[in-house]
Structure formats: structure tokens, C-alpha cells
Amino acid sequence: MPIQYYIFFCLTLFSIGVIGVLTRRNAIIVFMCIELMLNAVNLLLVAFSKMYHGAALQLAPQSTAGIDAQIFVFFIMVVAAAEVSVGLAIIVMMFRNTHSIDINFLNRLKN
Amino acid sequence: MNTLEILFYALSAFAVICASMVLISKNPIHSVLWLILVFFAISGHYILLNAQFLAIVNIIVYAGAIMVLFLFVIMLMNVKKDNEPQKKLLTKFIGVLAGGSLLTLLIALVKQTSQLEGKQVLMKEGTIGLIHPLGKALFTDYVLPFEISSVLFLSAMVGAVIIGKK
Known part of the structure; x- marks a missing residue:
């Protein structure tokens, strides 16, 4: 499978996430769209890792080139899990204070 | 067209449709369920690439833990679907336009890149996953x-x- 197909697919998923962040006002949906973007990037990292692994296998059959990208994806998942727990706690606190999850409430931070 | 290509296209189309439904559906709980389907499709892609460890971790961490956390929060808040604030139609249109422009621009850039010509992704082989x-x-x-x-x-x-x- 050519690498371009994977890039096009991941770009589509990423753009859907961007559109969601730009058009929705529900804070939880915005948060979910960020997760969608993270996953698109993860898939692209794995595809690139397999691309380099395939190229390195032809030179050396025992090569483990490209494993760094998969470790990277693992760490992205770790950080995303930590980020979600703190972010959802912030959203719950915001809902407790204002009884709405409108993202425009956070406008007040700007003064 | 061999089996791998058919699986690739089917999973991609499924993921894109489910991701669109995340945005379209009004009820946040439905959005969470569609997003879980997107994660399963992405895990299928990992399996196609023989990244088996990441496929399992993706299902356990994302579809299992993070999405359940989202569901808990939504059900705890008891958000009614009819009083969700909506953006103005013009703002929505501009948002979709901006996202579409980003997609078009990046696709055009990738199509022009000569370094990516003829590069193949190794599927269902290789042990690094x-x-x-x-x-x-x-x-x-x-x-x-x-x-x-x-x-x-x-x-x-x-x-x-x-x-x-x-």
C-alpha cells in the first residue's frame, strides 16, 4: 500500500477533528475531537514506521529500524490518558460552577 | 485488488463515516459511541500494519478507559440535548470551510512531494509491532x-x- 493513501486518510480524520473543534460549542465534543486528531497522528506515525522498517529490511534482515515511532505512539497514548483525566476534571468543575458546558464560558479568562 | 486493499478501503471509509457522525449527532452520548467505533476502525488499521501491541493498547486504553470516562462525565452532568448551545450558522459554515481548506492544502502538498513517490508501507509483515x-x-x-x-x-x-x- 503506498504511503500516500495512509497520509490522505489520516489527513481526512485530522481535518474532521479540526472542523469539530471549530464548529461545536459543547466542551466534551471539542475534547473528543482533540482525541480524534491525536489518533489520526498516531496512525500516521505507525504507517511511517512500517515504511522505514520495510526499507531497512531489504538491507538487513534482522533490522529493527522504525521501532522508535511505535514507542512514540505508546507515549502519546500515555500522555493522552493523563490529559483526559485532568481535562475532564476541569470540565466537571466548570459545569459545577456554571451549570453549562458551553465552551464560550471560558471567554471570561481573557480579562 | 487483493484482500489487504479491500480491508484498507473498507476500514478507512468506515472510520471517516463514523468520525463525521461524531460531529453530526446532537446527543453527546451518541457521539461517544461513534467515536468508539472510530477507535475500533483505527485498531483494525494497526492490525493490518502488524502493530498488534498498539492495536490492543488502543482498544484497552482509548475505547475501554478514556471513552468510559467520557460516558461517566456526560451521564453525571445529565446534559439535555435540546439546550446544547449552538454556534451561528455563519460561524459553522466558516469553520467547515476552514477545515476543508486545510485538508485541500495538505493533500495538494503531499501530492507534490517527490520524496514520497513509490514508497510502500510494509503490511502484515515485520516484527517490530x-x-x-x-x-x-x-x-x-x-x-x-x-x-x-x-x-x-x-x-x-x-x-x-x-x-x-x-
């Missing part, structure tokens, strides 16, 4: 980031408790 090489790399070359991530988890746990306690 299996748990043995990954664990070896994680606990030899990447042991320091691994330990630091445990500190990150501890701080996230403390932060969530402090923020949630009021």
Missing part, C-alpha cells in the same frame, strides 16, 4: 521516559483529585 521487540526497546533505550511518565501519571492523578474535590 510485536510485544517482544517493543518491550525490549522500551526497557533498554527508553527506560528514562518510561519512568518519567509514571511521575506524570502521579501528578495527573493528584491534579484530577484536587480539581474535582472543590
Whole structure:
């Protein structure tokens, strides 16, 4: 499978996430769209890792080139899990204070 | 067209449709369920690439833990679907236009890139996605980031408790 197909697919998923962040006002949906973007990037990292692994296998059959990208994806998942727990706690606190999850409430931070 | 290509196209179309439904559906709970389907499709892609460890971790961590956390929060808040604030139609249109422009621009850039011509992704072969090489790399070359991530988890746990306690 050519690498371009994977890039096009991941770009589509990423753009859907961007559109969601730009058009929705529900804070939880915005948060979910960020997760969608993270996953698109993860898939692209794995595809690139397999691309380099395939190229390195032809030179050396025992090569483990490209494993760094998969470790990277693992760490992205770790950080995303930590980020979600703190972010959802912030959203719950915001809902407790204002009884709405409108993202425009956070406008007040700007003064 | 061989089986791998058919699976690739089917999973991609499924993922894109489910991702669109995340945005379209009004009820946040439906959005969460569609997003879980997107994660399953992405896990299918990982399996096609023979990244089996990441496929399992994706299902356990994302579809299992994170999405359940989202569902808990939504059900705890008891958000009614009819009083969700909506953006103005013009703002929505401009948002879709901006996202579409980004997509078109990036696709045009990728199409022009000559370095990517003829590069193939190795599918269903290669051992780097299996748990043995990954664990070896994680606990030899990447042991320091691994330990630091445990500190990150501890701080996230403390932060969530402090923020949630009021």
C-alpha cells in the first residue's frame, strides 16, 4: 500500500477533528475531537514506521529500524490518558460552577 | 485488488463515516459511541500494519478507559440535548470551510512531494509491532521516559483529585 493513501486518510480524520473543534460549542465534543486528531497522528506515525522498517529490511534482515515511532505512539497514548483525566476534571468543575458546558464560558479568562 | 486493499478501503471509509457522525449527532452520548467505533476502525488499521501491541493498547486504553470516562462525565452532568448551545450558522459554515481548506492544502502538498513517490508501507509483515521487540526497546533505550511518565501519571492523578474535590 503506498504511503500516500495512509497520509490522505489520516489527513481526512485530522481535518474532521479540526472542523469539530471549530464548529461545536459543547466542551466534551471539542475534547473528543482533540482525541480524534491525536489518533489520526498516531496512525500516521505507525504507517511511517512500517515504511522505514520495510526499507531497512531489504538491507538487513534482522533490522529493527522504525521501532522508535511505535514507542512514540505508546507515549502519546500515555500522555493522552493523563490529559483526559485532568481535562475532564476541569470540565466537571466548570459545569459545577456554571451549570453549562458551553465552551464560550471560558471567554471570561481573557480579562 | 487483493484482500489487504479491500480491508484498507473498507476500514478507512468506515472510520471517516463514523468520525463525521461524531460531529453530526446532537446527543453527546451518541457521539461517544461513534467515536468508539472510530477507535475500533483505527485498531483494525494497526492490525493490518502488524502493530498488534498498539492495536490492543488502543482498544484497552482509548475505547475501554478514556471513552468510559467520557460516558461517566456526560451521564453525571445529565446534559439535555435540546439546550446544547449552538454556534451561528455563519460561524459553522466558516469553520467547515476552514477545515476543508486545510485538508485541500495538505493533500495538494503531499501530492507534490517527490520524496514520497513509490514508497510502500510494509503490511502484515515485520516484527517490530510485536510485544517482544517493543518491550525490549522500551526497557533498554527508553527506560528514562518510561519512568518519567509514571511521575506524570502521579501528578495527573493528584491534579484530577484536587480539581474535582472543590
